[in-house]
Amino acid sequence: MKADKLIARVKGAQDKFGVDPTSLLIVDFVMENWKAGEVTIMALLEGFWRTSPATTHTYLQKLIAKKIFTAKQTKADGRVKVIQKGAKYDEFIAYLEE
Secondary structure, eight states: OOHHHHHHHHHHHHHHHOOOHHHHHHHHHHHHHHTTSOEEHHHHHHHOOSSOHHHHHHHHHHHHHTTSEEEEEOSSOTTOEEEEEOTTHHHHHHHHHO
16 A cells, blocks of 8 residues: 555544544554454553553543444453444444455
8 A cells, every 4th residue: 555545544534433543553453462362451451552551541432432342341250341343343444444
């Protein structure tokens, strides 16, 4: 992909879905870690080094509000929340992959 198309896609993600570049990095982190299994909120906060845990949590809450992700409590331990695909996740990823 050429740089101008990449930049246009990033700007489009922000315009269409309200997802900024830092949020894109969080989406990438979650997607990569889904390959190994479930991703909990704590695993994201501990593993995502680009922002502080508090800032990462704020970005995650925004992604949940935009329905890119959801966070569901596990049955085994109600204190643990797993990050899952939200209602707009597939549409968002399809837009990025165009």
